[in-house]
Amino acid sequence: MKKVLTIAAVFVLVLALSISAFAAPSPEAGTTATIPQDNGETVTMTGIDASQVPDKDGLEAAAEVAVGTADTLRYVAFDITYTGTINGSVTLKVNMDLTMKLRAVLHFVNNAWRSEQFDQAAGTITVDSTSPFVFVYDTAAPAPAAEAPADNAPAPVGPQRSPQTGYNTVLWIVLAAAMVSLAGYCFVSARKKTQE
Numbered sequence: 001m002k003k004v005l006t007i008a009a010v011f012v013l014v015l016a017l018s019i020s021a022f023a024a025p026s027p028e029a030g031t032t033a034t035i036p037q038d039n040g041e042t043v044t045m046t047g048i049d050a051s052q053v054p055d056k057d058g059l060e061a062a063a064e065v066a067v068g069t070a071d072t073l074r075y076v077a078f079d080i081t082y083t084g085t086i087n088g089s090v091t092l093k094v095n096m097d098l099t100m101k102l103r104a105v106l107h108f109v110n111n112a113w114r115s116e117q118f119d120q121a122a123g124t125i126t127v128d129s130t131s132p133f134v135f136v137y138d139t140a141a142p143a144p145a146a147e148a149p150a151d152n153a154p155a156p157v158g159p160q161r162s163p164q165t166g167y168n169t170v171l172w173i174v175l176a177a178a179m180v181s182l183a184g185y186c187f188v189s190a191r192k193k194t195q196e
Contacts, residue, residue: 003189010185014178033095041084043092050075053132054108062113063136066104072140074100080130089128096123100137108132 035043102120117126
C-alpha cells in the first residue's frame with residue numbers, strides 16, 4: 001500500500017508541474033499609468049478594451065493602410081491625456097510594449113482614425129491632440145533596441161512588457177527528472193523484491 005501511495009504522489013506531482021500558466025488579461029486594459037514628461041507635465045494612459053474603441057471598421061482600414069494586413073497584428077488601446085497645453089504638436093513620452101515591433105500608432109480624431117508619428121526606441125509619439133489611441137504591434141517581429149537608460153533616469157511607470165507565455169523548456173527538464181526518479185524507484189523496488 002505504501003508503494004501505491006508513493007507512486008500516486010509522484011504522478012500527482014508530475015501532473016501538477018505540467019499545468020499551463022495562462023496569461024493574464026492584457027496588462028494595458030483597465031490600468032492607468034502616469035508618465036512624467038521632461039517639461040514637468042504628465043501623460044496619463046488609461047487602458048481600454050481594443051474591441052470597444054469607436055469606428056472599428058475605420059480602425060481596421062487605417063491599420064491596413066498604415067501596415068498592411070497580417071495575422072500577427074495586436075491592437076492595444078489607450079485613452080491618453082496630457083496635463084499641458086498643446087500648441088501645434090507635442091512629442092510625448094509614453095509606455096510601449098518592448099517585446100514586439102510597433103508598426104503604427106493610430107489616433108481617433110474628428111470621428112476618423114489617422115496615423116501618428118512615433119519612435120519606439122525612444123518611447124515617444126508626436127500628436128496635436130489627445131483622445132483614444134491604438135498601438136498596432138507586430139507580434140512576429142522583435143522591437144528595435146532601445147538606448148540604455150541613463151543612471152539617473154526614472155524607473156518606468158505602468159505596463160512595460162506583456163507577460164511571457166509558452167516558455168516550457170524547464171518543464172520538460174523537470175518532467176524528465178521526475179521520470180528518471182520514478183524509473184529508479186521502480187528498479188530499486190523490483191530489486192528489493194527479488195532479494196526477499
